[in-house]
Amino acid sequence: MAGRKTWRVGVAGLGTVGAGLLTFLAEHPDFAPAGGRATVTGVSARSRSRPRPFDIAKLPWFDDPVALAASPETDVFVELIGGSDGPAKAAVEAALKAGKPVVTANKALIAEHGAELAALAEAQGVPLLFEAAVMGGVPAVKMVREALVGDEIRSIAGILNGTCNYILTEMEATGRSFAEVLAEAQRLGYAEADPTMDVGGFDAAHKISILAALAFGCAPNYAAAEIEGIAGVELLDIQLCRDLGYRIKLVASADRSPDGVLVRVYPSLAPLAHPLAQTGGALNALFIEGARTGRIFVQGPGAGSGPTAAAVAADIADVMAGAVRPVFQAPAGELLPFTPVDPSKSIGRAYLRLSVKDEPGVIAAVSEALAEAGVSIESFLQKPVENAPDSLKGGVPIVLTTHAVAESVLKAAIEHIAGLPAVLDRPRLLRIARI
Numbered sequence: 001m002a003g004r005k006t007w008r009v010g011v012a013g014l015g016t017v018g019a020g021l022l023t024f025l026a027e028h029p030d031f032a033p034a035g036g037r038a039t040v041t042g043v044s045a046r047s048r049s050r051p052r053p054f055d056i057a058k059l060p061w062f063d064d065p066v067a068l069a070a071s072p073e074t075d076v077f078v079e080l081i082g083g084s085d086g087p088a089k090a091a092v093e094a095a096l097k098a099g100k101p102v103v104t105a106n107k108a109l110i111a112e113h114g115a116e117l118a119a120l121a122e123a124q125g126v127p128l129l130f131e132a133a134v135m136g137g138v139p140a141v142k143m144v145r146e147a148l149v150g151d152e153i154r155s156i157a158g159i160l161n162g163t164c165n166y167i168l169t170e171m172e173a174t175g176r177s178f179a180e181v182l183a184e185a186q187r188l189g190y191a192e193a194d195p196t197m198d199v200g201g202f203d204a205a206h207k208i209s210i211l212a213a214l215a216f217g218c219a220p221n222y223a224a225a226e227i228e229g230i231a232g233v234e235l236l237d238i239q240l241c242r243d244l245g246y247r248i249k250l251v252a253s254a255d256r257s258p259d260g261v262l263v264r265v266y267p268s269l270a271p272l273a274h275p276l277a278q279t280g281g282a283l284n285a286l287f288i289e290g291a292r293t294g295r296i297f298v299q300g301p302g303a304g305s306g307p308t309a310a311a312v313a314a315d316i317a318d319v320m321a322g323a324v325r326p327v328f329q330a331p332a333g334e335l336l337p338f339t340p341v342d343p344s345k346s347i348g349r350a351y352l353r354l355s356v357k358d359e360p361g362v363i364a365a366v367s368e369a370l371a372e373a374g375v376s377i378e379s380f381l382q383k384p385v386e387n388a389p390d391s392l393k394g395g396v397p398i399v400l401t402t403h404a405v406a407e408s409v410l411k412a413a414i415e416h417i418a419g420l421p422a423v424l425d426r427p428r429l430l431r432i433a434r435i
């Protein structure tokens with residue numbers, strides 16, 4: 001079509017996502033869903049000579065992503081480097097200060113510096129878009145920021161880290177330990193050489209912090225997130241939970257109440273038939289609860305070159321369409337303060353696994369101690385285990401689930417029963433997801 005504007009795109013970061021984007025744009029030179037045409041006019045990465053799945057020989061090369069961001073030849077800057085600070089942040093700031101639209105897949109950057117970057121983008125009147133930062137190919141950001149802005153979202157909960165979900169799924173399917181499955185996932189390239197961001201729950205916390213900000217109209221507050229990863233999830237708990245009718249998932253959730261916002265990432269129990277429990281392998285899934293819409297459930301690929309690049313391309317299309325909305329749900333200066341709720345006040349059901357001496361009267365002693373502390377037991381399971389893990393310290397496991405109880409009461413009860421003479425180790429606590 002004659003007269004179409006050509007947008008000159010500078011891409012910093014040519015790894016998994018950058019490679020996906022350049023491959024897509026090379027294979028679809030006619031990609032113009034919003035009327036304009038996108039053409040890559042500059043690239044930046046660490047190594048110019050590293051073999052890439054596409055030819056960059058004819059593309060202008062920038063050693064410094066900040067120079068690419070500020071270049072007069074760049075109309076749209078796409079940041080696919082990663083990391084909350086360092087070159088990614090410097091380059092995004094440089095592009096915004098130069099009045100250029102920015103597209104990024106960087107959840108750490110948005111979760112930790114989103115409010116200040118939003119203020120900068122809005123002062124310049126340019127979009128800062130990050131669809132790929134949450135759930136990769138699943139359009140969660142646009143759904144929450146745009147499509148659901150006419151509703152009042154009360155809570156969001158989901159599986160936001162494919163690596164953790166893959167590891168938990170494999171542990172259950174193959175009966176192998178966390179360490180064994182993680183090592184295999186690293187060999188196969190499903191987990192990073194340094195898996196801390198994923199298995200520590202930090203990646204999921206970045207994503208749920210962004211969703212909380214979009215859903216509740218507040219600034220992202222990653223520092224307020226309660227985070228526990230999956231490194232402490234034992235195969236024994238996976239098996240015992242299954243016997244009780246649950247599956248362990250790393251659930252990231254954000255809830256709004258009159259007291260404020262609670263953002264958490266915990267290994268949590270989901271009933272076996274629940275869609276979150278049914279979300280296996282590297283898939284992601286999300287529930288959104290709106291005051292008027294009710295419940296929405298989406299599931300799909302949360303990572304990977306193709307799906308993530310598709311989300312980046314969609315943001316480039318939005319830039320070409322010319323719509324400029326607030327970066328979060330409201331203009332940066334009008335975002336609500338994020339008041340974190342004290343997690344000790346939160347109320348929920350729990351799973352406790354104890355290792356106890358195999359002698360009469362133990363169950364009665366535990367039940368009595370819990371009753372005294374104000375914790376009411378919902379179900380009890382005592383089962384001999386084959387190949388008892390070291391963590392049982394020579395004892396036998398007893399497992400119980402509780403009725404809803406305040407976290408502070410539960411924690412005090414755990415301290416109490418940990419001190420009983422028949423209890424051999426600190427009880428293992430897992431929350432039952434409120435989904």
Ligand SMILES: NC(=O)c1ccc[n+]([C@@H]2O[C@H](COP(=O)([O-])OP(=O)(O)OC[C@H]3O[C@@H](n4cnc5c(N)ncnc54)[C@H](OP(=O)(O)O)[C@@H]3O)[C@@H](O)[C@H]2O)c1
Pocket residue numbers: 012013014015016017018044045046047048050063064065079080081082083087105106107108132133134136302303304305308
């Ligand atoms: N992978 C996914 O499925 C996925 C999904 C959603 C969001 N994301 C996000 O997307 C971003 C990119 O992830 P990725 O998986 O594509 O990462 P990656 O494969 O590690 O690629 C990172 C790229 O950044 C380049 N880079 C590193 N430091 C640089 C610097 N100082 N200057 C210029 N370039 C530099 C690297 O250059 P070299 O190639 O020369 O080393 C590499 O090309 C991250 O924010 C990530 O969280 C990824």
